[in-house]
Amino acid sequence: MxxxxxxxxxxxxxxxxxxxxxxxxxxxxxxxxxxxxxxxxxxxxxxxxxxxxxxxxxxxxxxxxxxxxTVPHHMVRAVNSQGRVIAEMAPQTDEFGWSxxxxxxxxxxxxxxxxxxxxxxxxxxxxxxxxxxxxxxxxxxxxxxxxxxxxxxxxxxxxxxxxxxxxxxxxxxxxxxxxEGVTLPDRCLVVDVADDPLGTPNAIFGADPVRSWATFGLPHGIRRWEFMLGDDEDNELAESDAFVRGLLTDHVRSPERLNIIRRRVYTHNxxxxxxxxxxxxxxxxxxxxxxxxxxxxxxxxxxxxxxxxxxxxxxxxxxxxxxxxxxxxxxxxxxxxxxxxxxxxxxxxxFASRGRLREVARTVVGTAVEYLPPVKRYVASMRFKPMPSYTRGAVVTTEIHRSKSILPAHGVNRSAGRLFIQPKVSAPDGAVKLLDDVIGLRWAVLAWNNDPRRLLSEKSVEALERLGAAFVQAVPEVQREWTAANASDGVTVIGDALGRVKKWFDDKPYSVLFLRPDRVIAAECLAVEADRTTEKLLDAISYLA
The missing domain is CATH 3.50.50.60 (FAD/NAD(P)-binding domain)
Incomplete structure (x- = not known):
């Protein structure tokens, strides 16, 4: 061949x-x-x-x-037909380095x-x-x-x-x-407008029982509106000038003056x-x-x-x-x-379904969210969004060895198969950078406090080097210069500039991470188990010796 x-x-x-x-x-x-x-x-x-x-x-x-x-921290508010806010999504965290x-x-x-x-x-x-x-x-x-x-x-x-x-x-x-799946019965008209006539920076979902709608403030003076369509409103009608501008009448003065750059009916699959x-x-x-x-x-x-x-x-x-x-x-x-x-x-x-009963239910739920701070924080921070969490695949999910020196409650706080955080850290030259910019697009063995090369056998080091892995030692910023002067050759010492790396490890039953190039935690262990965990990792990724 x-x-x-x-x-x-x-x-x-x-x-x-x-x-x-x-x-x-x-x-x-x-x-x-x-x-x-x-x-x-x-x-x-x-x-x-x-x-x-x-x-x-x-x-x-x-x-x-x-x-x-982009528009960072793009807040979303959902309102009912009276304009009352029934939910707000405004996450301010940046655990992965970005809004x-x-x-x-x-x-x-x-x-x-x-x-x-x-x-x-x-x-x-x-x-x-x-x-x-x-x-x-x-x-x-x-x-x-x-x-x-x-x-x-x-x-x-x-x-x-x-x-x-x-x-x-x-x-x-x-x-x-x-x-496999379904085509949903509801259709939606999307209208994009240049020279944003409102100019506000965020998004609103209008959970109206008659016709739900949404509007979004976007970069470069673009505004989007989305309107739910009725069964009797065909695509040709929905995309006509008269219909589009009629829908926009409740949202902006003089809709006939808008600079519409796109209109299209969508079905949702x-x-x-x-x-x-x-x-x-x-x-x-x-x-x-x-x-x-x-x-x-x-x-x-x-x-x-x-x-x-x-x-x-x-x-x-x-x-x-x-x-x-x-x-x-x-x-x-x-x-x-x-x-x-x-x-x-x-x-x-x-938020987009029709009917008075749905409207009542949304109002009740919105009231409950407003007066229950934990629920409000859950919704506002978008914790309902599923995060990648792999229990099978190129990950090691075996049980961590229990130690009396580790708090028992920590035994269930696993992170293998999940994305690792991306805090700002001090690079070897002292410059504060995002973690991925220090490590690069490659595998990494990241150890808190310990020199990762000293935890591993020569055979494990050779295999990880063949993968192109970085060996990273994370320490409190006050220790960075001293640690760097005493680290093994080939170890990148990073300072925990803002204390977020230590905070992450505070509640974990392990101190060594094996990070994939996509920053998923492929394996985790205590320092004493690093060599054995390397063997399991190589098997999980079908490593060719």
Whole structure:
């Protein structure tokens, strides 16, 4: 079998394909990305980017170019038909280094991701090319693609292929996967306006029993309105000038003067593919799952898919893990995606459903939330949002050895399979930076107080070095310079500049973490168990010695 033209072919230059291409570009993987359209879609679509996604933009060195197109701390208030606030989501925490909820303009961020590929000579982009056929052998995938303009047909080969071409995915059909779920009965009219006539910075959900609505203040003078449609209001009527401006009459004076840049009727789907993989071919993003817009997690879930699959493809292609590691992609992503779909459907039922009984229920619940501070904090901080939490896959979840020197209550406070925080720390040169900027896009062994190399055998160190792991010792800032002067060669000493690293470890029954490139905690242990835990970790990621 001759060598493949590319290591990975990606179909679809939406957020999933663009993010995955940037990750593979950073890992040095020869990649081809094709897109049927000649240009990226240029109208606003998704409008919410979360802290996890911004952390991913940071991982590919593009966050500084993304941030100008965002509104940090994008507050959301839900009001009833009398204008009374019945719920408020205003999370102020930044445990992952960024604002938890942000408004954004998707086309501008997608363009940043596309432009980011110019950095990588080993990543090729072909816009205006469509996938026609997929053929697979035990060693390669062959893709027949057509230049949409000229009609010229070519055939390229790759070691792996990822279909990220959206909800009508050709690749998903080729997999033979069912798109399981439902199309929800309610339809929604989306109206985007330039030169924002209100200018307020946040978002409001109007839980009106007659017609629910929402409005969002977005970057660069863009405002969005969304209106629920009745069964007797067809798409042609809903998109007409008279109907649109009639809906806007209650929201803004002189709606006929608005600069409307887009109007479109949407149906909402809640679906997950029955399979994410067939041999060397994968699906990701909207090709694998779609969800209603209510929770603002569709675009963000696409980014999570790309990040989860990206480091695993790179590990297999560079020879540090066997292809069995790729089985963990679907294992890890499916349950989390299901949680996001259920959250999106649930929020739609809570705030966008019609009827007087629903209105009464919302008012009662809103009153309870207002007068029960713990519930109010729970809602305001969006703790209901499902976080990635893997109990299977590329993680080690064996029981931690119990020690009398560890408080018994700590035995249940596990973190393997969850994202590690990203506080600001002092780098070796004393500069205060976000943790990921110090560690880089790679594996890391992070130990509180201890020198991680001194905890590990020579064999374990060699294996972790082959993975490209960083060895990181975290200490109180007052100890940083002394510790750095006495650390082993190859150990990065960071100072706990704000005390947040220690605070995180305060309530944990372990002191050593093994962090994946996507910053999921792959394994955790006490210092004395570091060597044994390394062995379990290498097995969990299908390490090739």
């Amino acid at each position: 001759s060598a493949a033209d590319y290591q990975v072919v990606i179909v679809g230059a939406g957020p999933t394909g663009l993010m995955l291409s940037n990750l593979l570009g950073r890992y040095g993987v020869r990649t081809l990305i094709i897109e049927r359209l000649h240009e990226l879609i240029d109208y606003p679509r998704a409008i919410g980017i979360d802290d996890e996604a911004l952390r991913s933009m940071q991982a590919v060195d593009l966050v500084d170019k993304v941030l100008p197109h 938890r909820r942000n408004g954004f303009i998707q086309p501008l961020v997608d363009r940043v991701l596309l432009a980011g590929l110019d950095r990588f000579p080993h990543v090729e982009v072909r816009l205006g090319h469509e996938l026609l056929k997929i053929e697979q052998t035990s060693e390669q995938v062959a893709c027949t693609i057509q230049d949409v303009g000229s009609g010229q047909v070519t055939r390229v080969t790759a070691e792996y292929m990822v279909g990220a071409e959206g909800g009508r995915s050709f690749t998903r059909e080729w997999l033979g996967a069912n798109f 809640a679906r997950i593919a029955s399979a994410f993989r067939r041999g060397r071919v994968f699906i990701a993003g909207d090709a694998a799952h779609v969800m209603p817009v209510n929770a603002g997690q569709g675009w963000n879930s696409c980014i999570r898919d790309a990040v989860n699959l990206g480091w695993k493809l790179a590990a297999v292609l560079n020879g540090t893990s066997s292809a069995a590691l790729l089985d963990t992609y679907e294992v890890e992503r499916r349950d989390h995606v299901r949680g996001m779909v259920e959250l999106s459907v649930g929020m739609g039922k809570a």
